[in-house]
Amino acid sequence: MTARVAAVHTARVSLAVTPDLVVRGARGTHDRSDFLLVRVVTTDDVEGYGEVSATALWSGEDGASAEHLIRTYVAPAIVGQPLVPVGRLETLMDRVLAANPFTKAGVSTALWDAYARNLGVPLAVALGGPYRDSVDIKLSLSGDGEHLDTVLAAARGMGFGAFKVKVGLGVDGDVARVRRVRELVGDDTFLGVDANGGWSRSDARRAVDGLREWDVEFVEQPVAPEDLDGLRAIRDLGVPVVADESVFSMADLRRIVERDAADCVSLYIGKSGGPGRALAMGNLAGVFGIDVLLGSNGELGIGAAAQLHVACALTDLSARFPSDIIGAHYYDEDVLERPLDSDGRVVRLGAEPGLGVVPRADLVKQFR
CATH class of the missing domain: 3.30.390.10 (Enolase-like, N-terminal domain)
Known part of the structure; x- marks a missing residue:
């Protein structure tokens, strides 16, 4: 070439x-x-x-x-x-x-x-895959009261059936928000929480205790990004921990491994600096038995396509925790001529060359 x-x-x-x-x-x-x-x-x-x-x-x-x-x-x-x-x-x-x-x-x-x-x-092939041709996904829910009900109704209308609730805004309100979502979605729906580093260690412990009743599948970034010992302390409470803001680079991932600080890492194409580097980080995490999911910064269709190809090229992608390849679901318009093949439950890999998308x-x- x-x-x-x-x-x-x-x-x-x-x-x-x-x-x-x-x-x-x-x-x-x-x-x-x-x-x-x-x-x-x-x-x-x-x-x-x-x-x-x-x-x-x-x-x-x-x-x-x-x-x-x-x-x-x-x-x-x-x-x-x-x-x-x-x-x-x-x-x-x-x-x-x-x-x-x-x-x-x-x-x-x-x-x-x-x-x-x-x-x-396809890019997934150029990256050494694919190991799968579809990826399970989830959507974030936030807000309180009628707004929360509206968000959930809109998400369900798009086909989503797995969710994470935004917390880290005050323990009592966080627990009440999760309780409300659990009541609305039922006992069998996959439900996690994402604190975005908004809890102190003491608040995180109190929140985890309050959330046990509502069967949350994971707690994402419960404490500040630099507090890896805090992440480990929350893991020791028996709830799976997903590290997000703590993991930008390969060096960050190494520190997570050394501290045994997370059950899963949420990788972004953007945080990692590109598809190849995200793939390398994900495969290294898998070597050490850490689950990997593709997280989201609200990408558009091009970014979501990159997420999808990396997710499909990973040797191991988490079977426990759905990824956040949500593409244009958050927006009233898409930047693509044709959107990704997604029904809200999964997003599917196509056979077109490269990312397989056109603006x-x-x-x-x-x-x-």
């Missing part, structure tokens, strides 16, 4: 979350998402697409910063370089830009997409 990177283009997108599904958690209210779409063009006229999930409160990155960094540093470093191996291009990005994993992930995804399209195979024609015209 002699193709080289010929150009990198970007386009900004900002979408409001569907009102019925607005997420309210310990890290704030997520009612709008800003994205930077990325297009890589090769000298063989193959295009690849990626997506920067740019939520400043979560990642410290936004569409403006991502666009500036890509145009000023990243594009000059990779344009003219051979497309293969993609890992070398990721290393070049690291040499000109520190941190900013979500920005790098958008470019990395576009590079991997172009690589797989050039081969004529809407009106969005393609916005790339610069």
Whole structure:
């Protein structure tokens, strides 16, 4: 393969979350998402697409910063370089830009997409899979009172049958919220909770005690990201712990393994810096017996497609904990010509090359 990177283009997108599904958690209210779409063009006229999930409160990155960094540093470093191996291009990005994993992930995804399209195979195949052709998924529920009832009704209307409840906002209210959801969904529905690091250790212990009656399947990020001993302490209470905000890099994952701090890690394409790196982290976690799921930062269809391909390429994907490949379910519109094949219970892998998705024609015209 002699193709080289010929150009990198970007386009900004900002979408409001569907009102019925607005997420309210310990890290704030997520009612709008800003994205930077990325297009890589090769000298063989193959295009690849990626997506920067740019939520400043979560990642410290936004569409403006991502666009500036890509145009000023990243594009000059990779344009003219051979497309293969993609890992070398990721290393070049690291040499000109520190941190900013979500920005790098958008470019990395576009590079991997172009690589797989050039081969004529789905990205999951280019990554060494697939080990499965569908992934179980769940949706986040948040709010109280009538709003919570509305959110659940909307989620069920979309076909979702597994959920996690946003907590970390005050133990008494958290327990009451979970109790209400359990009453609404019944005893047999999969239900976890996500504190987004919003509890202290003492609050987490009290919350776990209060939640036992409602049969929660896991507690996600119960304490602050840096408090790995706190994660381990909550595990010792007998409830499965999912680490999310604690795991961005391979070094973070190593610390989780060393402290025996989690039963499962929630990996993002954005946190990891791209599909290949997310896959490597997930496979390493599996070696140490830690479950892996694909978590969400409210991705659009391109980002969700990347999640799906990585999930299918993983040697082991959690059978206990559904992933969060929710794509455009949170938004009133999609950025894709054709959405992912999802019924709310599972999302299915297609056979098309690369990510298998194409942005809407009106969005393609916005790339610069």
